[in-house]
Amino acid sequence: MLSSPVNSSSYPLLLADIGGTNARFAIETAHTELQAVKVLPCAAYPSLEAALHSYLQDSASMAAGAGRVRHAGIAIANPVHGDQVRMTNHHWEFSISATRSQFGFERLNVVNDFTALALSLPHLQAHQYFQVGGKQPLAGSAIGLLGAGTGLGVSGLIPAGGKWLPLHSEGGHASFTPANTKEVAILEFAWREFPHVSAERLLSGPGLVLIYRALAELHQTAVPPLEAPDILQRGLHQQCAICVEVLACFCEMLGTMAANLAITLGARAGIYIGGGIVPRLGDYLLQSGFRARFEEKGRFRNYLAAIPVYVITEAYPALIGLSALHRQQPSE
Template identity: 35%
Template sequence: MPSAHDDETTLKFPILIGDIGGTNARFAILVDSYAEPKEFPIVRTADFATIDDAIQASILDRTSVQPRTAVLAVAGPVDGDEIALTNCDWVVRPKVMFETLGLSDIIVLNDFEAQALAVVALGDEHMEKIGPGEPEASGSRVVLGPGTGLGVAGLIHACHRWIPVPGEGGHMDIGPRTPRDHQIFPHIEPIEGRISGEQILCGRGLVNVYNAIAKVESQTPRFTAPAEITGAALERSDRLAEESLEFFVTCLGRTAGDLALVFKSRGGVYLTGGIAQKIVPALKAGNFRAAFEDKAPHRELLRSMPVYVITHPLAALAGLAAYARTPSRFGVETHGRRWTKA
């Protein structure tokens, strides 16, 4: 079991920080609390059998710096000494990492906790605003990001700290509202009889939507990759792709609005990840905000909440770096998620 020693003020440099998703993993090393993170090339998870192999070959073999501490954010729930990623075959085993990677202190967080930390670590230059509303300085916030899956986290301010709230909100049920929705939804692939947000609001989800609309229209799909669909939609070169992206954006707006109600996110709602960054024109077209605000009897509340797309390419690493430098600024619960070498 993790060590009972969870004193958050004793992170020792150098610190390896890592954002490990279902498809890609991003790493950097903080030499000290003042240095900028030393970044490394993005790692494709499919290229390595284990996370230990990836860190050794892609990071440690390329630098003379030996990290003492690791702060890793993984795409999946953190539970126990073996942490399996939701959309990847890697399993994080901190106790094994002591021996294989020479680390002595390891903290493992959820990947969207890192994204939530990034919200207060990044400046306005890394935000693209979608629609009206102004943030309250200490208001609660929500982060969600369609990628390999759909990540969700909250961020609340209490006791002079920013406290990230991890969860698995991407697996909430999602359903039809309009007559057109009722035509499309029966053709979206369910998981064990239910359709969750992640069946629509991620890369493969966009493909699910595109194929479903093609079935409704009795047409043969032209595209098989999310990037092909978004590209054709933004270029307005394929009607099915255009409707698919519009449907995707509308569902994203509905889900973002639901989460904004849960957290009463007067500090803002933040969309993160590569997909959100690529579809900013579609998000600004109007149906995202319309769906986001369509929450009677709280339309005015939702209209007052700002929405941003985080444009920083390594937002999660920026959040982890902010935490690693000054853990006392954040209320990150490490009990059960921190391992120290005896």
């Protein structure tokens, strides 16, 4: 996929995947060779520039060639339109041109994180994902992508003349669609706090908390305040009945969202799921109602039953996508 060899002078190549919670950095020293991989908490730094400076001054980064970096790519959990970037789920904002100048980069690519993740999909190997139902991908069809973390990312790849074109989508902000009375009750609970309840409001880390609070009220049960990681762990280990129900609801809601994406794009080459939450579910997703909900589309049940769903287990897929983006661009 658009993967012409990159000139050796492009290395070392700085790669960064910036989410609402964590910033992941690496230096690619040769094709597919990632060195000095490091995850920094965004809250610990006042700006992207501060986090980037800290990473580049790290001893492991310096050993990987940080001092010689002239080309860089940043994937960020935010729409990228023009020079100024302001994050939706974090307070960082920056100018692409000013950052390029400040760090002396000859080339700086900045794209939405799910655009980068989409570009990685044709380069993933079988050990970097697992399949959740469906049959074989249909060659020549679109690929869908979504993933829940701090927010809900949506993208995809469209085949075009032997190449793949990534979608620059903000589909996570489409309105949430309930599929049963319980989900209607959760939506009504959310409406009391948000005039517009997007899919992201529920299919995300903060969404786990919102579902938890909604179900507690629905069952008239007093529960302690919990953050998303605790809800996830207690649900997986069956230590809290409400948390178990939260995960069940989350997986079914995700099934609806994935199916909507599949039929909207005609993504018969498969739906890929990334992000920080779903890969942590592991076998739980296979045992949940996700796949049944994915196929519950009435007359389109057979259409959806054939579409494979893959959960990405690779730790740094967006970095792979950034590298692919760099390779497909002509040398300057």
